[in-house]
Amino acid sequence: MSSARLPGIRANVADGFEHWQSFLRDRPRLKIFLIVFPPALVLAVFFLLPLVFMAYLSLLEGMPPAPATFENYMRLVTQEVYLSILWRTTVITAQATILTVLIGYAIAYSMVRFSRRTTMILLLVIMPFWTNYIIRMYAWINILQTNGVLDAALLFVGVINEPLGVLYSHEAVLIGFIYIYLPLAVLPFYASLSYLDQDLIDASMDLGAGPIKTFLSITLPMTKNGIMVGVILVGIPIFGSFITPQLLGGTDNTMVGMIIENQFVEAFNWSFGAALSITVAFIVVAMLVLGMLAGGNFFDLGGEDE
Amino acid sequence: MSALSSAWNLLERVAYNHGRKAGLTCLVLAILYLWFPIFVVTFMSFAEREVLTFPPSSLTLDWYLVFLDNDAAISATITSLQISFITTPIAVALSVLIAYAIDRYVFPGKSILQLVAVLPIVVPLIVVGVAMTIFFGIVGIQASFWTVVAAHVIRVIPFTVLILVPTLVAFDRSLEEASYDLGANELTTFRKITVPNIMPGVVAAGLLAFTISFNEFVYTYFVKDARTQTLPTYLWDQLRQHATPEVNVISVVFIVFAISTVLIAVALTNVERITTHDG
Numbered sequence: 332m333s334s335a336r337l338p339g340i341r342a343n344v345a346d347g348f349e350h351w352q353s354f355l356r357d358r359p360r361l362k363i364f365l366i367v368f369p370p371a372l373v374l375a376v377f378f379l380l381p382l383v384f385m386a387y388l389s390l391l392e393g394m395p396p397a398p399a400t401f402e403n404y405m406r407l408v409t410q411e412v413y414l415s416i417l418w419r420t421t422v423i424t425a426q427a428t429i430l431t432v433l434i435g436y437a438i439a440y441s442m443v444r445f446s447r448r449t450t451m452i453l454l455l456v457i458m459p460f461w462t463n464y465i466i467r468m469y470a471w472i473n474i475l476q477t478n479g480v481l482d483a484a485l486l487f488v489g490v491i492n493e494p495l496g497v498l499y500s501h502e503a504v505l506i507g508f509i510y511i512y513l514p515l516a517v518l519p520f521y522a523s524l525s526y527l528d529q530d531l532i533d534a535s536m537d538l539g540a541g542p543i544k545t546f547l548s549i550t551l552p553m554t555k556n557g558i559m560v561g562v563i564l565v566g567i568p569i570f571g572s573f574i575t576p577q578l579l580g581g582t583d584n585t586m587v588g589m590i591i592e593n594q595f596v597e598a599f600n601w602s603f604g605a606a607l608s609i610t611v612a613f614i615v616v617a618m619l620v621l622g623m624l625a626g627g628n629f630f631d632l633g634g635e636d637e
Numbered sequence: 638m639s640a641l642s643s644a645w646n647l648l649e650r651v652a653y654n655h656g657r658k659a660g661l662t663c664l665v666l667a668i669l670y671l672w673f674p675i676f677v678v679t680f681m682s683f684a685e686r687e688v689l690t691f692p693p694s695s696l697t698l699d700w701y702l703v704f705l706d707n708d709a710a711i712s713a714t715i716t717s718l719q720i721s722f723i724t725t726p727i728a729v730a731l732s733v734l735i736a737y738a739i740d741r742y743v744f745p746g747k748s749i750l751q752l753v754a755v756l757p758i759v760v761p762l763i764v765v766g767v768a769m770t771i772f773f774g775i776v777g778i779q780a781s782f783w784t785v786v787a788a789h790v791i792r793v794i795p796f797t798v799l800i801l802v803p804t805l806v807a808f809d810r811s812l813e814e815a816s817y818d819l820g821a822n823e824l825t826t827f828r829k830i831t832v833p834n835i836m837p838g839v840v841a842a843g844l845l846a847f848t849i850s851f852n853e854f855v856y857t858y859f860v861k862d863a864r865t866q867t868l869p870t871y872l873w874d875q876l877r878q879h880a881t882p883e884v885n886v887i888s889v890v891f892i893v894f895a896i897s898t899v900l901i902a903v904a905l906t907n908v909e910r911i912t913t914h915d916g
Contacts, residue, residue, distance in 0.1 A: 348824050356823075360744075367738045367750065370731040374753050374794070377787050378765065381772035385764075388771050395775060438667045441660035452664065454903065459671045461895035463852045465872050466888045469880070470674030473681060480677055513671065541649025542656055563759065571761020574854070578876065588763045595770060595859065605771060608764045619759055 382612070389605035403606035413590070417610075420570060420586045423501070427508035428566040434509065435516030435561060440550075442517075443524040453521065460514035468507055468578045475503050475579070499581030507575045512568070516561040523557025524550070556626045563622040567615050587611055675892055682885035704886040713871035714890070716782070720867060721850040723786050728793040728846045729839060735794070736801035758795040765791070766859035773860060780862035788856035793849050797842040804838025837905060844902045851894065 355362040389404070391397045407413050442452050459467070474480040477496030485491045497503050527550060535545040573588030580586070587607060594604030683696040704710055735754050739747065757765060769788055773780060812834065816826040854869040861870060868887065875884050 345824075349822065352823050363738065363742050363744050366734050366742070367744065367746075370735045370754070370794070371746075371750060373731055373790065374750075377769065377772075378757060378791050379753065381765070381768035382760075384772045384775055385768040388775070434663075434667065437660070437663045441664040445657045445660045446664065452668070454899065455668050456671060458896055458899050459675060461848055461852070461899055462675060463854075463869060463872070463888075463891040463895070465854060465869055465876065466678065466891045467674060469872075469876060469884060469888060470678045472876075472880075473677055474674060510670070510674070513667070541646070542652040543645075543649050567759050568761060571763045573763055588761070591763055591767060595767060601771060601774070604767055608767045611761060612764050615759070615761060615764075 385605045386609055388602055389609050391602055393602055397602075403603045404610075406603060407606055407610060413607075416585055416587055416590060419584070420588075421614075423504060423508075423576075423584070423586060424566055424570045427505050427512070427569050428562060430505065431509045431512050431516050431565050432558065432561055435513055435565075436520050436558065438513070439517050439520035439524050442521060443527075449525075456514050456517050464511065464574060465578075467511060468575060471503070471507050471510065471579060472498060475506070498579060499583075501580070501584055503579040504576050504584050507579045508569050508572070511575065512565040515564050519557045519560040519564065520554065523554040523560075527553055559622050559626050563619060566618055566622075570615060570618070571611055678885050678888040679892060681882065682889045684882055684885070700882045700886045703881075703883050704890075707883065709866070710868075710871060710883070710887065713866045713868045716866060717851055717868040720782070720785055720789060721847050724789040724793060724850040725843055725846040727786075728790045728797055728850075729843050731790070732794055732797035732801050732842060733835075733839065735798050736805045739802055740805040754798045755795040757791055762792075762855035763859075766856045769856065770859045780860055780865075782862075782865050784860045784862075785857050785865055785867070788860045789850045789853055792853055792856050793846040796849060797846050800842045800845060801835075801838055804835050804842075808834050840905050841902055844898055844905070848895070848898045852891070 355365075388395070390399055390401070392400045392402065438456065442449055446452055472479075475496075475498040476482075477494045477498065479496075479498070481497065482491075482494040486494065497506075531549050531553070532545055535549050536542075540548070571588050572586060573592045576584050576586040577589055577592075588611075591604050591607045591611070594600045594607065598604075682700060683698065685695045685697045685699070732754075735750065738744070739751055766788070769784070769791075770780075772778075773784055778784060808831070812830050813826050816830045817823075821829070852869060853867075854873065857867050857870055858873065861867070866874075868890075872884065872887055875881070875887075
């Protein structure tokens with residue numbers, strides 16, 4: 332292409348844009364449509380539609396075409412093994428979430444109130460979170476297994492005489508979950524604590540309240556929303572998890588996520604897997620709604636809502 | 638009653654005198670807890686013996702050479718990078734459109750778009766992963782490299798939207814008006830005013846997208862075909878079979894990757910932006 336023609340082409344392109352712009356300026360709705368359509372299409376096709384298909388498959392005997400049935404859900408509620416797995420999943424989720432939230436709040440509180448190097452500590456807290464999930468679980472396998480790092484350290488110090496072998500236990504699963512989700516809990520707590528007006532705390536102290544009373548009557552109620560967001564962020568992924576119980580829990584600590592995975596990887600009963608997934612989704616939605624009713628304003632993106 | 642209140646006063650005094658110390662101790666212990674496993678695997682990647690024992694008898698770089706010589710591991714690494722490099726621009730572009738629409742316009746279905754864009758964060762990964770498998774299965778789309786890319790785009794969008802919406806909201810639109818008043822057209826204004834102003838947010842979103850995609854496991858595990866192996870799925874197979882110390886080397890790869898992306902993100906934007914979205 333000769334360089335002499337380039338300005339001409341450039342002018343043409345600019346003209347084209349100019350034309351296109353005025354065309355769109357006269358048709359604001361078309362403009363909005365062109366902006367919203369591509370992402371909406373992608374979300375609809377690859378996210379919403381799959382969920383609909385899964386709900387549909389959960390009501391069939393097998394891959395379509397197949398007769399409709401309620402059998403997949405009946406199997407879930409009538410067979411004791413599945414109910415007990417759902418219950419165990421709920422218990423582990425509740426325990427891990429409570430522990431994570433308590434520790435996470437203590438960390439965030441100490442960061443905001445007692446530490447001056449907040450940025451650096453925040454970095455130290457989030458960096459492990461960006462390390463691969465499976466790597467972090469693998470690290471804990473090394474630490475917790477019989478004659479692993481923990482056993483070696485405790486034997487060396489002389490606290491124990493026999494290796495403990497904490498791996499493949501309920502405790503190991505809890506340790507793994509807390510480890511994974513602690514940074515995720517710290518972030519919303521940190522945000523809501525650092526938005527808290529220091530004057531309120533000073534006022535409470537000036538009026539004679541001690542640190543505990545001030546915490547209970549000022550800090551805690553005013554960071555309630557952040558706490559609920561943390562509970563949601565931590566509780567939901569734990570409920571659906573299968574990696575952590577698989578790698579750290581062994582056979583006695585089966586969670587519902589492992590059963591779902593099994594339907595697709597070994598048992599090849601997709602309909603039943605779909606019914607289990609829908610059940611998990613419903614439980615999670617219930618958790619989310621409860622959390623939001625309790626004040627966790629999770630979906631507030633801060634856009635203009637008219 | 639007075640015994641109770643004096644006990645309470647004692648507690649308050651203890652909290653007043655020792656609260657700071659207790660809090661900082663807790664902070665240090667938590668950071669040790671978060672970093673200890675990372676140090677353990679890094680250290681073990683230099684262990685000589687094949688049996689995983691601690692402490693290792695002697696130190697070596699052999700396992701790094703084994704990793705570099707392992708075609709399966711290297712090709713999984715390359716596949717992971719390819720997928721992340723394709724996913725990132727797609728997800729960021731779509732998220733810019735979503736954030737722009739949410740920030741600027743009122744349209745029917747806006748609140749639904751707002752909800753659906755961040756919904757994948759709160760639906761357990763396994764539920765969406767399984768749903769995608771079922772969808773591709775019923776519709777008849779063969780699992781492949783590209784189904785993994787589609788899944789990754791969905792996985793990433795909520796995070797990039799959560800970064801980009803506040804970026805666009807914070808952007809002072811009177812700058813654009815000033816540009817129009819001075820005679821610039823929409824395209825020039827967008828190029829010279831809007832883009833440079835939202836660029837830090839876009840870069841942060843891109844880094845986050847790349848990191849999430851590179852580490853993504855659950856969606857990938859369900860929608861990939863047998864030939865497409867990413868580094869996380871390769872790792873999973875290794876752990877399920879029998880882990881050689883080579884796994885420690887792969888761990889170090891992931892750790893170095895994580896630390897450097899976070900540091901780059903911090904250098905390019907502020908920490909608040911990549912860590913919080915609470916307003």
